[in-house]
Amino acid sequence: MRNSLDIAKPPSATRVVVAMSGGVDSSVVAGLMAEQGYDVVGVTLQLYDHGAAIHRKGACCAGQDIHDARRVAERLGIPHYVLDYEERFKAAVIDRFAQSYADGETPIPCIDCNRHVKFTDLLATARDLGADALATGHYVASRALPSGRRGLYQPVDADRDQSYFLFATTADQLDLLRFPLGGMTKPETREHARRFGLAIADKADSQDICFVPTGRYTSIVEKLKPEAAEAGEIVHVDGRVLGRHDGVMRFTVGQRRGIGIAAAEPLYVVGLDAARRQVIVGPREALATHRIGLRDFNWLGDALPAEGETLACHARVRSTRPPRPALLRMVDGAPEIELLDGEDGVAPGQACVLYDGPAGAARVLGGGFIRRRQDLRPAAAHTTLQATI
Missing domain, CATH: 2.40.30.10 (Translation factors)
Structure with a gap:
């Protein structure tokens, strides 16, 4: 007989490491696992210097969130550990983020965080702790396939769907991962938090880029990759030079506003050539x-x-x-x-x-x-x- 996590053990003999960010979702996952009788261990990752982010609304994995995760663990009566992953996070996420902008790309740091830190390093830690599963608060679902492996699926709550950010999860990782919120809506999750008596039941969701305390990513990129802030030309797809810009890092393909030039027709950013320091613009059809x-x-x-x-x-x-x-x-x-x-x-x-x-x-x-x-x-x-x- 298999338990609710599709593991052939009774819950009491199944160790589940829960990745606790200090937010509502992961806290409810910890609560549900503890309520169902699993051997639960909460783990929180400190990912960056949290001094500037302690009180910033929308921050995660820093200051106040670590404190919130600890309080939730105490409320649930489960062991809780904080692991310092700052150096790993900088190399795998922040440095790659800055390099991507310097290359004229538009990066998604959450994907790098998931594939390089949470689902690689944290999974290794979970195995070291003897875990049968690593449970997270992501809104996705996993189900057993006829092959015996597990598949990744969109969740019930389409408005919370995080599958786009988890595409890099490997088949081997999916075998150990579990996503208990895949069949719930966000309001249902918050109701569970209230039922468990968690002080963070109405806490706002994290948003934007967690490691940018001011919300201005350009300051991070310019510090790590100053060449991304070098001035260059704004060029029309027909070859005309229309103006100057203050760095390709300030633009993304598809951008319409804030280009900094006046034109008779609406212009969009259709390409970024970091090597030539050119921002290439054109009409909508060029997109x-x-x-x-x-x-x-x-x-x-x-x-x-x-x-x-x-x-x-x-x-x-x-x-x-x-x-x-x-x-x-x-x-x-x-x-x-x-x-x-x-x-x-x-x-x-x-x-x-x-x-x-x-x-x-x-x-x-x-x-x-x-x-x-x-x-x-x-x-x-x-x-x-x-x-x-």
């Missing part, structure tokens, strides 16, 4: 993208299509956009995605996540990071500008 290539590809589906064949799927190129019809093909061993309806503002450095359906508990097939454009010369045709493979 259309139908074909992208991916790097750091992670596959969670069944068999990949053979060379020359395609797999029908749905692709999501931004966390705020729904999955849309696409085709996956492997070209010389590398993934290529055809967006059947096209997408505007596809930004290198962002993730492209693949699903087996449009929405509603769809299975995550995998994904990767959108590769930088190989040719960003302003005189190039729009079709060349938008090819990212």
Whole structure:
């Protein structure tokens, strides 16, 4: 007989390490596991110098949140440990974040945090503690597959869906991971927090970039990669120089406002050439993208299509956009995605996540990071500008 975590042990003999951030979601996971009789150990990661973030609304993994996690553990009567991962977090997340902006990309640090710190280093710690499972407060679901492995799925609460940020989770990691909130809505989670008598029941969700105390990411990037703040030209796709800018790090593909030039027609950022320090702008139609290539590809589906064949799927190129019809093909061993309806503002450095359906508990097939454009010369045709493979 299997327990509620799909493990063939009674709860009392099942050790569960819970990643506790100090927020409502992970605190409720700890409460649910303790209530069900599991052997629960709470672990909180200190990820960066939390002095400046102690009282900032929306911060996480620092100061007040560590204190909140400790208080929740005391309330639930479970052991709690705080692990100093600052050095690892800086190398795996903050430095990569700054480098990505310096390269003219638009990074997603939460994905790097999940794949390099939480689901690699923390999983190793959980195994060292003899854990049968690592439970987190993410709004995703995992279920057993006919193969005996586990699949990753969208949650019941579509408004809280975090599957886009977890595409890099490997099959081996999924075997140990559990996501108890996948079948709940956020209001239901908060109600559990009140039922457990947790003081953080109405605590605001973390938001923005956790390691930027002021909310201004440019200050971090400029400090670590000053070349990203070097001035350069704003160039139209037809080759005209329209003005100057104060650093490619201040722009992202698809941006409409704040470009800093006056023009008779609406202009959008359609590309960033960090090597030439150029911000390339053009009309909205220049944003259309139908074909992208991916790097750091992670596959969670069944068999990949053979060379020359395609797999029908749905692709999501931004966390705020729904999955849309696409085709996956492997070209010389590398993934290529055809967006059947096209997408505007596809930004290198962002993730492209693949699903087996449009929405509603769809299975995550995998994904990767959108590769930088190989040719960003302003005189190039729009079709060349938008090819990212």
